[in-house]
Amino acid sequence: MEIAYYSMEVALDDRLPTYSGGLGVLAGDHLRAAADRGLPIAAVTLLYNHGFFRQSLDNGDQREAPVAWTPAEHLEELPVRVAVAVSGRRVEVRIWRTEIVGVDGHSVPVHFLDTDVEENAPEDRGISDRLYTSDPYERLRQEAVLGIGGPLALDALGHHGIRVHHLNEGHGSLVPVGLLARRMAGFDPGGAVSTGVLGATKIDLAAVRKQCVFTTHTPVPAGHDRFAPEVAAEVLGSPVLRALQSLGCLEDDGTLNMTVLGMRCARLVNGVSLRHRDVTRRMFPTSQVDAVTNGVHTVTWAAPATAQLFDRHLPGWRRDSQQLRYALDIGLDELRAAHEANKTVLCAEVRRRSGITLRPDVLTLGVARRFAAYKRNDLVISDPERLSAIAQCGPIQIVFAGKAHPGDGDAKAMIRHVASVAGAVGHAVTVAFLENYDMELGRLVCAGADVWLNTPTPSNEASGTSGMKAALNGVPSLSILDGWWIEGWIEGVTGWAIGRPPGATGREVRVDAGDAGADDAGLLYGVLDTVVVPAYYEDRDAIVAIGRRAIALNGSFFSAHRMVDEYARRVYRLADEER
DSSP states (O other): OEEEEEESOOOSOTTSOOOOSHHHHHHHHHHHHHHHHTOOEEEEEEOOTTOSOEEEEETTEEEEEOOOOOGGGTSEEEEEEEEEEETTEEEEEEEEEEEEEOTTSOEEEEEEEEOOOTTSOHHHHGGGSSTTOSOHHHHHHHHHHHHHHHHHHHHHTTOTTEEEEEEESGGGTTHHHHHHHHHHHOOOTTSEEOOOOTTOOHHHHHHHHTTEEEEOOOOSGGGSOEEOHHHHHHHHOHHHHHHHHHTTOSOTTSOEEHHHHHHHTOSEEEESSHHHHHHHHHHSTTSOOEEOOOOBOHHHHSOHHHHHHHHHHOTTTTTOGGGGGGGGGSOHHHHHHHHHHHHHHHHHHHHHHHOOOOOTTSEEEEEESOBOGGGOTTGGGSSHHHHHHHGGGSOEEEEEEOOBOTTOHHHHHHHHHHHHHTTSSOTTEEEEEESSOOHHHHHHHHHHOSEEEEOOOTTOOSOOSHHHHHHHTTOOEEEOSOTTHHHHOOBTTTEEESOOOTTOOTTOOOSOOOSOHHHHHHHHHHHIIIIIHHHHHHOHHHHHHHHHHIIIIIIHHSBHHHHHHHIIIIIIHHHHHTO
16 A cells, blocks of 8 residues: 655755744655655655745834755756646646655655746746745635646656655545546546546545545634635636536535635545644534644754763654654753753854843743744733742743744734834843744754743644643643643643633643733743742752653654654554545
8 A cells, every 4th residue: 555645835844945833844744754664665846946034123014035955956856747737728837856764764755846947937937936825816726736646646757655644734635526527537647637626526536535535723713725716727627626616616606715615625624632632523513523742753852961871761763653652761960961061052042043042040931833813922921010020039041943934914014013022021031033944943942942832822723733742841730721732731740831711620721722822921931930930940840850851752652653653653654445
């Protein structure tokens, strides 16, 4: 059995600017773990010739610039092309490839689809220019290249044994449409394959469904791509829309909802945490939704000092992340020394990038992730006077990093807020914002902070993986109970929760936070004031011990090895058996 994996973005290396944030990083970790496990998987994504963007700040205002890079320096161009019908035109698609080599030498190929070829019209050459364009026509054209062109590319390259097609988020939901077209009309790898699926029956759809599994990653309605009928008809053609309507794959008004399409064309659907599963079931009550909680690739996200510590005490951890359970045997002195080394590296990088000097003996909070309104990255500085008062018991340093989508005005305003407050929180609080967040910077902040801070509006965090990376490096989380943290949180053992509603027991948390920003800020300040700051300055070993338990309990479980094992056992194998 071979598995095809489709993702709009894949984060493999900072030299390949083909990702924007958590979805791409998760995809990269999924494929790295698949390589470690020897899983027969082949991946398809898009190549973005202008990258996502390079971020800089001008008095707090985010500026975006294209990323200059040369694909041929990092990828192999393959001597095979496919063609896809998009907006009524034949679009030639070039294929690039790289390979991920696992710990035992197993290789996973990753294919990048590129429309910037001379044979295409100028408007079609630009389809693969930028990731997550705001233009709905361009966005759907990209998803058509990925979803319809992806299976064609794999078939043309000789991957004829694919039994399971994994759609990683709704961007890949046109894969079943391409499979339907192939079932109805055959396949010519040298020609433009029509996406016309008129005549497809429920029996045909059922056959395609057995081949597909679908992972949804967002509980935020705005995160689900929806295209008006006129947009979908222009890009895919009216016959396709009529066929999908007759098969019950569109919304009632004819809108093409990529999540609905993916769910209705997949045999198995999963969210990315137990919490996200429950939220998704409420959003899509007619769909059967399971969960495979996300994990991170331990070898990728362990900082050098952390990895050296594991190599000394936990042989085999690179091959099997469950070995991290035995981190409890590592002495606190050694763990503290490794963290101090990681923190020294972070302090040096903050100085190099921003000119701000951080002290290695000061409590440092890490807040590094994509900026979006629901993530509330600036909640910790929402009351500068309160924060300054807390810091009188011991100074606080906060390291921020993250990009806002170019079209997200609210997220950009959040970055401006961080920049404006940086100089107004008093001498006992130091705030640094590091520009151009990427994988390497994420690794530095996750490992070098003393406490990882996460403050999303419940229940908008599908999973979140930054706190998992922090835990892997012995950094406890201080987080709102949402996403993965509901599963990983043991109060005072692996970190701390920011509030529980009155009367809640166990892992029961509120479903709709409403206007809870002020309340959550107060709860956050309360934990900082009464628990975290005193512990850091009065009993540093208490923080180190919590970090050690975070490695043993969270680092060992919330790993991409465990995640991929679950997909192989519960998703891929079951889907194959159902055929």
